[in-house]
Amino acid sequence: MQDRVLWLSTAIIDHANRVRPNPSGLKVGGHQASSASMVSIMTALWFSQLRAEDRVSVKPHASPVLHAINYLLGELDQRYLSTLREFGGLQSYPSRSKDPDPVDYSTGSVGIGATAPIWGAVARRYVEATVGGAGTGRQYSLVGDAELDEGAIWEAVLDPMVNELGEVVWIVDLNRQSLDRVVPNIGATRLQGMFDAAGWQVLTVKYGRLLQDLFDQPGGEALRRRIDEMSNPEYQRLLRCTPAQQRERLTGEDEQLRSLLGSLDDETLRDAVRNLGGHDLSALLDAFDSIDDTRPTVIFAYTLKGFGLASEGHPQNHSSLLTAGQLAELADRVGTSLDDPWTRFEGDSAAAKLCTATAARLRREPVVAHQVPPIPADIGRTPSGRATTQAALGRALLDLTREAPEAARRVVTLCPDVSSSTNLGGWVNKVGVWSPQERIDWFADDPETILHWRERPNGQHLELGIAEVNLVSALGELGATWSRWGQPLLPIGVLYDPFVERALEPWSFGIYAGGQSILIGTPSGVTLAPEGGAHQSITTPSVGLEQPGCVTYEPAFALDVEWTLLASLAKLGKPDGTSAYLRLSTRPVEQSLAAVPADPAARERRRRQVVAGAYPIRTTAADRPAVTIAAMGAMVTEALAAAERLDALGTPADVVCVTSPGLLFEATQARAGRDTAQTWILDAVLPARRAAPMVTVLDGHPHSLAFLAGVNHVRATHLGVTRFGQSGDLDSVYRYHGIDTDSIIQAALDVTG
Template identity: 40%
Template sequence: MTDHPLDPVARAALWLSHWTIHQANHVRPKAEAEGEVKVGGHQASSASMVQILTALYGHSLRPEDRVAVKPHASPVFHALHYMAGNIDRDRLERFRGWGGAQSYPSRTKDVDDVDFSTGSVGLGVAITSFASLVQDWLHAKDHACPDWPMGRMVALVGDAELDEGNVYEALQEGWKHDLRNVWWVVDYNRQSLDGVVREGLWERVEKVFDAFGWRVLRLRHGALQRAAFAEPGGAALRAWIEACPNADYSALTYQGGAAWRTRLMDDLGDQGEVTALIEARDDADLAALMENLGGHCLGTLCQAFDAATEDDVPTVFLAYTVKGWGTPLAGHKDNHAGLMTKAQFADWQAAMGVAESAEWDMPAAAETLRAAPFFARGPRRLTAPAVPVGLAIDVPDAEISTQAAFGKVMDGIARAGGPLADAILTTAPDVTVSTNLGAWVNRRGLFAREDRADVFAEARVPSTQKWRFGPGGSHIELGIAEMNLFLLLGAAGLSHSLFGRRVLPVGTLYDPFVSRGLDALNYACYMDARFMVVGTPSGVSLAPEGGAHQSIAQPLIGLSQDGLAAFEPAFADETAEIMAWAFDYMQRDGDAGPDPHTWLRDATGGSVYLRLSTRPLEQPGIRADKDWRQGVVDGAYWWRPPTGRTTTVIAYQGAVADQALAAAHRIATPGRDVAVLAVTSADRLNAGWTAAQAAWRAGQGATSLIKRLLAPVPRDAQLVTVLDGHPATLAWLGAVHGHRTTSLGVEHFGQTGTVADLYRHFGIDADGIVRAARA
């Protein structure tokens, strides 16, 4: 290691990260449960990042910069923030345990200033590009927080993460939007989970980044190596190092100085000057020289980062490292999940000069780190005031679909202008027009950092779409990549915390393609990002399009995804009510307990998923009573309430409303009442029901909304549930009070044909509902 002011910090970070992992696995009392698995912690993957993280946090970063840390470098991240005073010792002692520091950095579960959660590899890398785009969007509109300057979005990337396809989708999207102020630092240790990275990857990486307009800085050699290259014989040594296969370099690193000497003398000996260069160093010095790669040299790293601060060009730093650097595990191909044994660790502790009982005390390093510019402002979780919603949009009472109603609500917001319209950022993966955002975009424009003319308008070519690009635009048009959509929604949905300004992101996509971006959707929800995603068109109601565009499982995704309130309205007025509620819900951040009416924790807020349809329905007329409005956002209301003579309850969700109502009319007789339950959110009903059940098991009194709604239904009555989606979405309703239940829906890929053809085929038309009720 060269002499650098941050060397003590790097050494302390290496020690503390490994001690945290070691004590979790070998010192902390084990759970008594038989078969308890190892705790783990990725000592080797942490070690390769020590100098990179130290150079960034101790020298280059500023408070306004935002960082996504490679998942397996979590222990080093925690160690640095422990020395900076952002996390206490108790949480490190409980690393990977209950209430302790997380295995991978988490915005919602860690306390030490995590900017972006990581763990689903690749996503933490790509989101930095979209965070930079959101930052540009805010600054172009003068929405930026006045005392929070523009910062860099930095990703610390494992080289194996470059196998993830979403990384390259993000690179292409960044190129389209003139990406800037982004750094990706690649930990190029040339080892993945299962082995050694194939030769020549760096050449491909450089070509890809260069093609998309990034600056590529290759940090291959540290200061010791560069000094040796200047010695007589150094050119031959450099050529050997740069030609050495990855697997050989790793194996020799693991074997140590004697092995390096033997191999170098075999390959380069008897060449006079280079032989003298090798023999001038003992085994320890020779090993230190050969392991002095650019990613382990603080001087090299700091100089490279300083050089890249002179402009805002997106930059990738290809930092060569050794996996397990500085430990007995260095270079071994099996070291990814490996742990030092107790004996190995004891020897290593002695070599590190750390006394027993002083394992957590690094006062000098902590003092140096706390003086770094990054930590000058303390914790960097910002806040932003709520945007008043005040949404009062007239919806038509003629025949209309929920997708068209969504478009009219958005157009009404755009036409009204004001704080709500100014806070909304819309986006779509090349389906803006076909998801009914066209009117919004015509009024609000598309975002670009510089004005771009609408060529068709200038040439007076008739078109319904006015595609004006400029800094004032509210819509960000994406290519066909749903992962990018959800990453942008995630980044924009964190704007209040990252940039101190509230953004209300609304993204639209074809409902079946929610599954394409599911990992990124889950990732955004895990970070507690706030956004509205609109899946439309949905179901077999999109009849002529065929099975490829007809969604089946999406209602179950909405039902099961944490952090996401899913709705499927049937009518325009329901759509408007839900959207008004959603824009408020997306901004909530309270800590109140469950609402006794629904047993939902609505005070905490969250994101919203609307599943909409292109199928127009005759509208029910003006409905504005308080109970109906509350029922719409809570998840259900009685269209036709039950009586003591009710023999059948039809519970529907979404576009099959007319079929359910027609069936109820046909089934009802003077002695046979039929009740109709309009479900707008199976998700919220189910969440309240399960939460209330858990409360009862814990000895608390709790009654969910669905339990109260179904309480008047006679116990011998039957339930028939129906929706244009998987029948399991509503099948659980029978378990609330034990009613006999028949669940109708779609379980197989759709067909082409008319809506009537497909509804009949799947038994979700009025005839099918009647048959189910009479069976």
């Protein structure tokens, strides 16, 4: 079985590069050597260990091995074996959403796919504890040793809740090579110590049975010591030596060792040098049997990059391809044929029976999809007084628990240690904090304690420490439960907006893998004036605008927050669902400026416009305005003040409040025939009959709204933030960046001539 998996994974890559026509001449790529180092591990895991309820994250460069196994198990049609990296074919790296065969976790972003099973374990436990239906099962992660250089790995390993997840098993492919070289230092001991210090069970599969038997013979201990003390490059070079050279390099002055090696024939010596535990099936199975399910486990499996291939152990084998002659030799050795590379095992053979039995053992029942209970579009409150959009978030969540308790039960919030400072305190007090087991709240009777930290299995808030990557990685897995177990959750992650970009990679990858969630950045922009440049976000509006599979909102008023949040929640947990990013502010705004219509029909019209991307908040009495001001978020206050003063100067101004530049851009593209979005919102907020020169303004990079001038092809000036900020009062900071009321007026007068 191991030989056939090696052959198929190698042939899949060879066909993509050498057989399939390539008119462009561009490199197709693939990783024969990286795949080969995982063949033994994956063969042992799939054909002896996995259960249907288990999930596996496969290291990116071993995707051909996964496809080879799925093919042998009848889960992949033969026609796909020739389509690696072809349009519509097998993806470069395992993809839940794009590959035609079963893939448990999308990988490819180094370190992110490796940690996904940790958050998958949290998501499974959360679902099982709150709504049920997630069952049990281990969460395996097949990790390349070079991936352990990634900081995301250690953020996850060190999180306090992780050492309680006994279903998590990592298997490290310790081939001691990176992209271009053999890693010079022996780092396994240090890495093992780091996992052990984090509370993990650490297992090591270093040597196979042949070497273990030799170690027990006279001179064997010297052989073990000699190999153990070798640097990685010296050992790798040994692999490519002749038997005579191997004896000379290994022996030194030790006569017992010389005698031991002299007793071995050349073939046995060659096999012994390569007999690492990660390629010894019995050693791997013993390690699997030793897994302690009370805490997470990491298995360090020593392997050879390119094991079984002519490129075995070479420092530059990462992307190398076997020659035609080498491929033919491999086919002959493993009993296959170049003329029929995709042949399966004969029907009555032991291997064929093993494939049939394994496929039956791993077969999963179809996921029964549950629907999210109805979510109201409008709770019906009309906020008054002065309020911030950040505070409105907590208010809206609490209102949801009263108006739609069944839907609210599926909401789960996450924070990186900023629950109280992002106004989630009331929500946390109401729903409690999730924990695998209930913990005592020692401050429950303290009258000065405002935020009550009640940890229990049915809590709905997760705190992940100050680690944004962990936050959004967990967010992605909680957002994928609808497709894994048919139980949709409504996950909301709240973090400081300046740190959204730090978290963007894993969140983006989670969306790519089907994880639907809401990310809320607050406080945002230079409006957080006293905090200075270190805590002021500039480009995050663009991040939301440009993230696929995501709708971005920057509401200006508390009611806008409620409406956009409810609309975003309603899009989660379904096959055609989308994620959302809300950018909120700590600036108090007078809510009467929103001028929410009292009439129910007019109110519903306003709500639809808010959710669709924009609404007219001020329309001058003139037949056509002299200027249109399009403002977003916190800057609406300045825009309205500027419009009043412009009217007094004889320059009548309309003001449009933009809530989602992304949705407006899609509508603009659709109007040009490049998208399928609805275009009515453009006619509602920027009708051609009122087209006028435009000023756009936001607390972020000005290009986020610059496209609006193209809706009616008007002259425009775009105000925003293009420099790192500095501390100061709000007026000073706005004036520094040119987004204050005076700057808007000057821009309007300039653009109108």
